[in-house]
Every structure is written in structure tokens, then in C-alpha cells.
Amino acid sequence: MGPVFTIYKREVFQLLHSFIAYLLVALFISIASYFFLSLTASFSIMSQQWNENPGIQNLNFNLTEMVLTHLYSNVAVLVIFFVPVITMRSFSEEKKQGTLELLLTLPVRDWEVVVGKYLSMMTLFFFMAFPLFLYPILIQMVGGYFEWGTVLTGFLGVMLLGASFMAIGIFCSSLTENQIVAAVVAFSIMMFLWVIGWIEGLNQSSWLSWTGHLSALNHYRSLVKGVLEVKDVIYYSLLTLFFLMATIMRLEMRVLSK
Amino acid sequence: MSEINQPLSILEVNHIKKTFGTFDAVTDLTFKLHPQETLGLLGPNGAGKTTTLRMLAGFLPPTQGEIFVNGFSLVGHPILSRKQIGYLPENVPLYLDMTVKEFLIFIANMKRLHKQKRKEELDRVLNFLSLESVESHLIGKLSKGFKQRVGLAQAILGKPKLILLDEPTSGLDPEQTVEMRQLIKKLNKDSSVILSTHLLSEVEKVADRVLIMNQGTILASGKPSELTDRLKVKRYYRLGVKGNDEKVMVLLKSITGVESVLKLKSLEEYNFYRIVSNPKAEILSQVLEKLVHDHIEIREMVEEESKLEDVFLALVRNQEKASTHI
Numbered sequence: 001m002g003p004v005f006t007i008y009k010r011e012v013f014q015l016l017h018s019f020i021a022y023l024l025v026a027l028f029i030s031i032a033s034y035f036f037l038s039l040t041a042s043f044s045i046m047s048q049q050w051n052e053n054p055g056i057q058n059l060n061f062n063l064t065e066m067v068l069t070h071l072y073s074n075v076a077v078l079v080i081f082f083v084p085v086i087t088m089r090s091f092s093e094e095k096k097q098g099t100l101e102l103l104l105t106l107p108v109r110d111w112e113v114v115v116g117k118y119l120s121m122m123t124l125f126f127f128m129a130f131p132l133f134l135y136p137i138l139i140q141m142v143g144g145y146f147e148w149g150t151v152l153t154g155f156l157g158v159m160l161l162g163a164s165f166m167a168i169g170i171f172c173s174s175l176t177e178n179q180i181v182a183a184v185v186a187f188s189i190m191m192f193l194w195v196i197g198w199i200e201g202l203n204q205s206s207w208l209s210w211t212g213h214l215s216a217l218n219h220y221r222s223l224v225k226g227v228l229e230v231k232d233v234i235y236y237s238l239l240t241l242f243f244l245m246a247t248i249m250r251l252e253m254r255v256l257s258k
Numbered sequence: 259m260s261e262i263n264q265p266l267s268i269l270e271v272n273h274i275k276k277t278f279g280t281f282d283a284v285t286d287l288t289f290k291l292h293p294q295e296t297l298g299l300l301g302p303n304g305a306g307k308t309t310t311l312r313m314l315a316g317f318l319p320p321t322q323g324e325i326f327v328n329g330f331s332l333v334g335h336p337i338l339s340r341k342q343i344g345y346l347p348e349n350v351p352l353y354l355d356m357t358v359k360e361f362l363i364f365i366a367n368m369k370r371l372h373k374q375k376r377k378e379e380l381d382r383v384l385n386f387l388s389l390e391s392v393e394s395h396l397i398g399k400l401s402k403g404f405k406q407r408v409g410l411a412q413a414i415l416g417k418p419k420l421i422l423l424d425e426p427t428s429g430l431d432p433e434q435t436v437e438m439r440q441l442i443k444k445l446n447k448d449s450s451v452i453l454s455t456h457l458l459s460e461v462e463k464v465a466d467r468v469l470i471m472n473q474g475t476i477l478a479s480g481k482p483s484e485l486t487d488r489l490k491v492k493r494y495y496r497l498g499v500k501g502n503d504e505k506v507m508v509l510l511k512s513i514t515g516v517e518s519v520l521k522l523k524s525l526e527e528y529n530f531y532r533i534v535s536n537p538k539a540e541i542l543s544q545v546l547e548k549l550v551h552d553h554i555e556i557r558e559m560v561e562e563e564s565k566l567e568d569v570f571l572a573l574v575r576n577q578e579k580a581s582t583h584i
């Protein structure tokens with residue numbers, strides 16, 4: 001049994017024994033469900049109005065676009081708030097308790113520790129995000145219709161966003177033994193990546209266009225609209241890889257509190 | 259030079275050095291450790307004991323120098339060499355949210371013990387450290403003494419060739435300390451052991467050999483008894499005589515080389531004294547001669563073993579003197 005799996009198992013074990021993890025999953029799912037229900041409700045009201053006033057022609061009432069796209073956009077903001085709370089413990093707590101020294105002197109490599117922890121958190125994230133996949137099925141069952149391509153790319157978008165932001169969170173946790181500091185720094189980086197694209201269009205010349213490429217929001221947007229493009233997948237993969245590597249390098253520096 | 263020759267020593271430390279920024283925590287350390295040997299690393303706070311052990315455990319890479327564990331380079335073969343090491347870091351970090359057994363299984367898996375061996379080792383270790391009664395308790399809820407034993411348990415799991423213990427008795431009450439020392443003494447059946455401490459009495463009790471460290475360097479090394487011999491700062495004698503207290507005091511103090519005389523106690527008609535002398539002066543014959551000359555009956559005269567504490571203080575003082583001269 002490889003060390004990655006051993007660490008993964010221990011981390012999952014820890015999550016299963018932690019009240020916070022259950023609370024986070026429950027909260028995330030509740031809020032996401034609330035988004036979904038309210039969006040569906042407003043959609044049904046609007047479609048009713050539309051049926052009563054067929055004069056309004058140019059409106060395109062599309063369940064997928066109006067409910068799912070909005071839902072995924074809101075969920076992304078939720079991810080920015082939840083991920084730092086999930087990841088803040090990962091290395092900060094080990095540093096604080098001194099167990100990092102125990103862990104890193106066992107016959108394992110630093111990257112195995114990072115990957116084991118990362119995968120455990122992605123498992124948690126998967127369970128948080130999975131209900132997003134269930135809503136369309138539910139609607140389908142009561143007779144609604146979704147474009148399944150968009151459902152899939154949207155879900156992929158949420159997972160990719162989660163994967164890259166998880167890596168950012170873990171990296172921040174490896175910086176300090178203070179969990180709160182780790183969470184705040186992670187939140188700031190995620191927020192920065194989210195809003196950086198807003199200034200893309202401010203200038204006619206192209207010198208701000210890099211902000212659009214850097215923006216996590218821009219890459220997310222197209223996925224959520226049902227457009228699967230390689231560049232978006234590559235963007236999130238690189239972001240994930242970059243921060244996981246940074247975490248490994250940080251661990252290799254062996255910076256301790258003392 | 260082959261790296262994988264059958265080694266004569268379990269551990270070979272070649273001129274290692276550790277610098278934090280511009281500060282040298284460890285400067286040029288070289289020593290070897292033989293199979294089944296227990297080495298005490300002795301030094302005051304900040305001497306560099308923890309830094310040294312962290313390098314030996316493969317946690318901190320040395321700024322310079324090399325470390326070979328059972329013939330394997332710590333840098334060149336990190337996994338192979340670490341498999342031979344059991345390490346108990348200072349302050350005994352443990353996963354408090356696991357039970358003793360869950361934790362030890364985790365460690366066994368991390369050390370990649372095979373399933374059959376894992377069960378065997380788990381039983382051996384739980385039994386050796388008398389942890390069976392608490393094996394399903396949460397580590398966080400255990401007393402300090404039990405936590406320390408769990409820490410030792412994870413270190414010795416898998417019978418590593420080299421066991422590193424950083425202040426394994428610190429924070430324990432006297433009874434637990436004695437228990438811990440007895441356990442440590444038994445470790446050299448399967449392994450070589452290095453333990454750090456700032457208690458000199460501890461080294462005297464458990465170590466075969468001692469390295470005295472201060473400010474990142476070795477001040478002295480040797481068997482605890484040899485060291486007290488070689489570097490003895492003062493000699494201590496205990497003398498029991500019959501008769502006149504004041505006369506004896508005066509007589510003893512008049513002998514060249516005697517630095518002080520302390521009356522210990524009176525027992526029946528005998529008086530007992532402690533004489534402290536300059537190590538270079540051979541006062542024994544002089545004392546006997548004078549006592550016989552004055553017809554004082556001698557009950558006993560023995561040289562007491564001088565304490566490592568004194569050796570240590572003297573060494574540290576010498577080093578400090580040397581450094582202030584520069």
C-alpha cells in the first residue's frame with residue numbers, strides 16, 4: 001500500500017471524525033440547494049408570465065441557461081468562501097502540533113504527503129459539489145429539460161475550479177501555522193484571480209488583456225455556458241499544478257516555527 | 259568508495275554543519291555510531307542537539323557534510339536510509355485525534371511494513387511499552403507518560419537500526435522518568451540509540467558513550483566514566499575518622515592541594531568529611547601520613563566519583579572563556 005493512499009486514508013478518517021467537515025458539507029449543499037430552488041422558482045414564474053404575454057418574443061427562455069448557468073455562477077462564489085476553510089488546517093495544524101516533523105521523517109517523499117492530503121480534500125469537495133449534478137436529474141424527473149452537455153461541462157467547471165482553489169488553499173496552509181492567516185491569504189488569492197478579469201475591457205489597447213487570461217472567472221464562464229475548450233481545462237490544470245508544486249517546494253524548505 | 263558496503267557503523271556523520279541564515283546552529287560535527295551502542299547527546303539549551311537530530315533523521319538537510327545510515331546516504335537514498343531510522347522528535351508530536359492503535363497502524367503503513375509483520379510488530383511494541391490497556395484510547399486523552407510511550411512506540415515500530423530520541427524524558431515525573439529510562443536501556447538489543455538530554459545524570463544512567471555539545475560543536479566525547487576521569491575538574495574524597503573534629507579540620511586544610519573540607523555528619527564516635535582537591539594534587543598519601551602521624555584513627559577514605567555535572571560545567575566555562583579571549 002503506497003504512502004499516498006495511507007495519508008489519504010488518514011486524512012479522510014480525520015474528516016469523518018470532524019464536526020466541521022459535516023457542517024461544511026451540509027452548509028454548502030443547503031446554500032447551493034437554496035440557489036437552485038429560488039432560481040427554478042423565479043424561472044417558473046417568468047415562464048408563466050411569458051405564457052400569458054406571448055408578445056414578449058425576443059426573450060429566450062431556456063431552463064439550462066437561466067437556472068444552471070446562474071446556479072453555477074453563484075456556486076463559484078460559494079467555493080471561494082468554503083475552500084479556504086477546508087484547506088486551512090491541512091499543513092498549518094501539522095506545523096503547530098509538530099506532527100509535520102514526524103510525517104516528513106517517515107520513509108515517504110514530500111510530494112506523497114501533499115498529494116495524499118490534496119486528494120482527501122478533493123474527495124470532500126466532490127461530495128459537496130455532487131448534488132449539483134442531481135438537480136438537473138430531479139428537474140428531468142418532473143418533466144423539465146436540460147441540455148446535458150451544459151450540465152456536464154458546468155459540473156466539470158465546478159470541479160476544476162475547486163481543484164485549483166484547493167491547491168491554492170493547501171499552499172497557503174503550508175505557509176503558516178496560523179490557520180486563520182492561511183484562510184485569509186487563500187481567500188485573497190482566490191478573490192484576486194476571480195476579479196482580475198474585470199479590468200480587461202477598461203482599456204481599448206490590449207495591454208490589459210493578460211488579466212482576462214489570468215482570470216479564473218473568464219475560464220469558468222465558458223465552461224458553465226456549455227463550451228468545452230481545451231484552454232480552459234489547461235488553465236485550471238496549470239493553476240492546480242503550480243500551487244501543488246509550490247506547496248512541495250515550501251515543505252522542502254523545512255521552515256518551522258522554531 | 260562504495261556506498262553500500264557492509265558498514266561497521268550504523269551511523270556515520272561526516273563534518274556536518276547547519277546554518278540558519280547567518281547563524282551556525284551546528285558547526286562541523288563528525289562521529290560514528292556502532293551497532294547496539296547508546297549514545298548520549300548532552301548539552302545546554304540551544305547547544306544544537308535538536309538541530310543535529312533533525313539532520314540525522316533526514317528532516318533538515320545539512321548545509322554541509324554527509325550522513326550515512328547503515329551505509330546509505332541520507333541525501334542519496336532518502337527512503338532506504340529513513341526506513342532504518344526511528345525518530346521521536348522533541349515534545350512528542352502525535353496525532354491526538356487518533357487512538358493509540360489507529361496511530362500505530364498508520365505509522366506501520368507509512369513505514370511500509372508488510373501486513374503479516376505489521377500485526378506482529380504492533381503486538382510486540384504494545385507489549386514492550388505496556389500500552390495494551392490504552393490501545394483503543396484517544397491519544398489526546400492520555401497522560402503525559404503514556405503519550406511519551408506512544409511516541410517511543412512509533413519510533414521503534416519496525417525495529418529500525420537507528421533510534422533517535424530528542425529529550426525523551428523531558429516533562430515526565432520522576433517515576434515516569436525512571437520507567438522511560440529502563441525502556442530506553444532495553445532498546446539497544448535490536449538497535450543503536452542516540453538520545454539527547456540536558457540532564458547529565460540521564461546520560462550517566464543510560465548511555466555507553468556521550469558527546470558533549472555546546473554552541474554547535476562537540477566539546478568532549480567518551481564513555482561517561484572515562485570522561486569524568488579524563489576531564490575531572492575536582493577530586494572528591496570521603497573521609498571517616500575517629501576523634502577531635504577541629505584538629506582534623508585544621509590538619510586537612512593545611513595539606514597542599516586541598517581546596518575545601520566539609521563536614522558531612524557524625525556517626526557514633528566517627529566524623530565524616532568531604533574533601534575537595536585539585537585534580538593534579540595527589541593528596542591521598544599526604545592525608546594518610548598526617549593522620550597516622552597524629553594518631554587519628556581512620557575508618558575510611560574513599561575517592562568519590564566526580565559528577566558529570568562538574569565536567570560539563572567546566573567544559574562549558576572553558577569554551578566560554580576561550581571565546582571571550584578572541
Ligand SMILES: Nc1ncnc2c1ncn2[C@@H]1O[C@H](COP(=O)(O)OP(=O)(O)OP(=O)(O)O)[C@@H](O)[C@H]1O
Nearest residue numbers: 256258278283301302303304305306307308309310
Ligand atoms: N529553524 C531554525 N531557524 C533559526 N534558528 C534555529 C532554528 N532551529 C534552531 N535554531 C537555533 O539553533 C540553535 C540550536 O537549537 P537547537 O534547538 O538545536 O538546540 P537544543 O540543543 O535542542 O536546545 P534545547 O535544549 O532548548 O532543546 C538555537 O540557538 C536555536 O535558536
Ligand SMILES: [Mg+2]
Nearest residue numbers: 307308309348
Ligand atoms: Mg532541543
